[in-house]
Amino acid sequence: MSCAKMLCQECATQWDGIWHCASCLGAKRGTRRQRSGAGSWIGAAFLSLMFLYLGARVMVWTSAFIAGLF
Known part of the structure; x- marks a missing residue:
């Protein structure tokens, strides 16, 4: 998790074995490249x-x- 804030189990999502908050997941999702x-x-x-x-x-x-x- 890049923001390092405290999260409850309902607010976090595990991705590749690491718990992320919604804002961190949104930042990762925004880096997706559009293909032709x-x-x-x-x-x-x-x-x-x-x-x-x-x-x-x-x-x-x-x-x-x-x-x-x-």
């Missing part, structure tokens, strides 16, 4: 294009294989 979702969108677009390409390759290969049987 651009990487997720780029990854999803890349996987979609990869599956589209591989699906087309499998369909062409399968049709050529079936045509060779007859």
Whole structure:
């Protein structure tokens, strides 16, 4: 706990084995970094294009294989 004030059991919260008051937890919560979702969108677009390409390759290969049987 960074403020070192006395707390009752109802006012404190244990986090990583250390008891913190509400103001200390609020300060820790405020240090959270916001992330951009651009990487997720780029990854999803890349996987979609990869599956589209591989699906087309499998369909062409399968049709050529079936045509060779007859």
